[in-house]
Amino acid sequence: MTGTIFLTTTLPYVNAAPHVGFALEAVQADVLARHHRRRGREVRLLTGTDDNSLKNLLAAEAAGLPVQEFVDRNAAAFEALREPLSLTFDDFIRTSTDPRHRAGVERLWRDCAADIYRSTYEGLYCVGCEHYLTDTTTCPDHEAPPQRVAEENWFFRLSRYAEPLREAITSGRLVIEPPARRNEVLALIDGGLRDFSISRSRERARGWGIEVPGDPGQVVYVWWDALGNYVTSLGYGTGGAAYEKWWGSGDGRRVHLAGKGVLRFHAVYWPALLLSAGLPLPTEILVHDYLTVDGRKISKSAGNGAEPADLAARYGTDALRWWLLREVPQTGDADFTVERLVARANEDLAGGAGNLVSRVVTLLGKLGGAVPGGEPLPVCAGVPSAVDSALAGFDFRRAAAGVWTIVEEANRYLEQTRPWELLRDGDTGAAGILGRLLATCRVLGRELEPFVPDLAAKISHQCTPAGGTLPPLRPVYPRLAVE
RNA sequence: GGGGCGGUAGCUCAGCCGGUCAGAGCAGAGGACUCAUAAUCCUUGGGUCGUGGGUUCGAGCCCCACCCGCCCUACCA
Structure with missing residues (x-):
């Protein structure tokens, strides 16, 4: 049977405290980890935080705090989910502070050098979305006017990887679950893959992030940075046996969990980078849909998402986990209410x-x-x-x-x-x-x-006798009341 | 604008390749029981399967158009 299973959650950016939406992914990943461990497989469960997003910087400014202090504090809130959610992650990586990360990102960059080139990009950029818009009005998601930006950036030759990606997916070498998401990715590839910018000027990034190797004027695009954690956490770029064991050897399973909103990054960009660097691909990408709260979209920045730690404190870990697992459908958003x-x-x-x-x-x-x-x-x-x-x-x-x-x-x-x-x-x-x-x-x-x-x-x-008798009866699960 | 996914009983949802597919759980109604956390067990479901067309001997399940929700993406493919 398969040997190792390397499971990952996405790295949430830490512009605010965690909400139930992330709890869903964390708990799903944890269930898989616990399940496979019980079946005798060797499991490594990774989670962490994306600290280097420009959104974090903006949120820090809004909060009037130094950015590092701000992300430290929020990242701690994510890591602290371990107790209230009974998570069993084996590793937690932070992109801004983990010594494994920067070196690994730099190495990944160098290993992709053949597909990286310099070009000029000009367009309207939405800071909230971290990407360019073509519309001249305002960003529909953030209701903020985009900034006109023209600068020299580094680009990745994604266009070269359409066929290899398609082959990986259709052959089953890279499984995307559920099937509807797989079809979506295939359609995306059919639509044509364009090279994309993988760096930002230092000015526009406000100096926050990882410097492009050999180019102090540029900062690595936050998605390149964040996706890299799946291998940098294993010591890719810093040595250590973990990388070879869990990823590099190509044995075992490498499983990413991700929300539907970041499908493209996980199922297209990331595998393409790996292909370019000559590294094994993930074996599975498991895509979940979203949660709403009281019928409304969760918005971290608006702060209306229920907080998992708070819910767990009030109603218990089991109640929260059970709801997330028993009630949330595989396809389609689910509405959370107390x-x-x-x-x-x-x-x-x-x-x-x-x-x-x-x-x-x-x-x-x-x-x-x-x-x-x-x-x-x-x-x-x-x-x-x-x-x-x-x-x-x-x-x-x-x-x-x-x-x-x-x-x-x-x-x-x-x-x-x-x-x-x-x-x-x-x-x-x-x-x-x-x-x-x-x-x-x-x-x-x-x-x-x-x-x-x-x-x-x-x-x-x-239910287990000790010394010939059962422990005195104590209700294993008292009824709850809505607070 | 393009692509994708949803829209099935009051609520949350199952329904694989078209022919017991019109279902489950909860709520509601009736009954049983008393070991138990007013719990449990049994019985009870006539809802245009979003709308309008079409294909078929026969369609939630296929095709077309449209409406609503959500995700991705974008200018003329």
Whole structure:
């Protein structure tokens, strides 16, 4: 089977605190990481922050803070998501401060030298978008007048890579999931790929960013910079065995998660750079759609996005993770509301799994004597493969639903066998039934681990005998109320 | 302007290559049970499948046009 799996999230730019939209991607990546680790594969999960965006600089100015201090503070907020979201990333890279990064970006630049040339660019540039506009009015996204810019820049010969990219995608060497996104990329390539500018003048970048090797007057385009993290974090450019192990050898899987808005950068620009540098391509790009909050588009700059750390503090990590995984469809945007978060948690986590554990443990308590053993219910046997196939297709909702069949079946089994009646009548059949249910709950605890790790641990603990008896019953998941 | 994706029961969504595909969950209604976190289990779903055409023996599922939402992208391909 495949050996290593290198998973990455995109690097959010840190012009503001993290919102649920990023939490979605982080949690998805974490579930994949946990899942594959459980299957015995060697996993490395990377996340981090894009500090070098000009947007960060502007946000810092607006906040009246020195840019480095500003990005330090926000980056810390992203890294601090580890606890509230129960993330298990193995590495966190920051593009402005990580010693691995700058050297790696420079190396990547040099390795692509054959495709880099100098030319003049003139056009209208939107600072908010970090790219040029052709319209003369205002940027529709930022409602700000673009700036007229004419300068010498470095360009990358993207036009040369249309065919190799198409081949990589159609051959399946580079998988883009879901298929609709793959088609979108193919259509994009069919539409023609133009060379693009990969540097900005130092003045326009306000000196913020990574200097172009050998050209102090230019700063590396922030996307080149940011995308590079996928290899610079592994020591590409600074040596170290990690790069060869996780990327350079071409073995194993190299999996990027990314939002639909940055598809082009991940599925076209980035592979082209790798091709140019003679490096292996990612094996998969998993594209998710967006979240809205209370029916409105999330806007970091407007600050109306729900904050994941805050949500986790209020409603718990499990509730947040479960909502993101169980409720967000693979295709199509999903609307986040606290009401939905709470409803889903109460319905599934409290009323479903939590209540199941309570009834099983309580009944076992009435049994007296030793904790009975038993085989898990038949439904358990099919769950691992159902989860495998759902996750292989990047379908978290289907995966979560697959695990949930255990809860449904167990509650139904309880209802059908009615062990409380047997206990009342002194029928010894109750022990066997409860033994099977207890074993089933333990399987549930195991299978739930990638999705809701905290709850999973509680279930496992509550259902595992220690010293011949079960731990005293403590509800594994109390009901929530909307605050 | 171009490309893409969505628009299916009150709500959130499944519906692979066209023929039990008109569905699930929640909400609502009725019932059962009492081991449990007013939880659980059973029964109950007549909604023009965005709109209008078309192809077909037969279309949410194919084609065309249009409307709405979102993503990307751009000037005359």
